[in-house]
Amino acid sequence: MNSSLVAHTTLSDLGAGSQVAMFGFRACAFGNTKCCCLLNMFKDFFGEDSGGRVLGRFMRLAESLGSNGFRQLDLTVPNAIRFTHDEASILSAISSMQQGAYTQSRAHMTWLLARAPRSEEMNIISDLASFFSARDMIVESPEVQSPRTPGGRNVPPTLSLVARE
Numbered sequence: 139m140n141s142s143l144v145a146h147t148t149l150s151d152l153g154a155g156s157q158v159a160m161f162g163f164r165a166c167a168f169g170n171t172k173c174c175c176l177l178n179m180f181k182d183f184f185g186e187d188s189g190g191r192v193l194g195r196f197m198r199l200a201e202s203l204g205s206n207g208f209r210q211l212d213l214t215v216p217n218a219i220r221f222t223h224d225e226a227s228i229l230s231a232i233s234s235m236q237q238g239a240y241t242q243s244r245a246h247m248t249w250l251l252a253r254a255p256r257s258e259e260m261n262i263i264s265d266l267a268s269f270f271s272a273r274d275m276i277v278e279s280p281e282v283q284s285p286r287t288p289g290g291r292n293v294p295p296t297l298s299l300v301a302r303e
Contacts, residue, residue, distance in 0.1 A: 144280055159277050184269055207250060
């Protein structure tokens with residue numbers, strides 16, 4: 139077994155948002171974007187007007203991480219249900235941005251790029267988080283899994299205050 143795979147968690151465990159995000163990212167990272175089925179799937183998920191823009195942002199993310207970063211990312215094959223630690227960081231960057239945790243999202247991008255991310259790279263993550271949020275899809279990551287209702291729909295995280303002594 140590949141030791142770089144995240145143990146005991148699959149994309150199925152993380153929900154539809156994470157599955158679509160990782161499918162889109164992997165397709166772009168491996169250069170499998172010429173198939174009209176991919177664009178049609180994104181149009182089905184995000185709407186006729188937004189599908190191409192979402193796919194375009196995944197292409198820019200893959201280009202940025204692949205060309206502008208200072209480390210090689212470990213990725214699995216496009217249709218795999220398992221994922222690597224680097225892929226988990228991609229999900230975490232988007233998930234953190236969805237939850238308004240900009241600093242945490244930036245930290246994941248710093249790890250992925252092996253340098254401080256540029257504003258354009260953070261804007262890509264912000265755009266992706268917004269596209270998913272607009273469709274009421276939460277991108278979950280292994281580090282922060284959102285609670286689910288009994289019907290299986292994602293519930294946005296709630297704020298809880300803890301008193302410290």
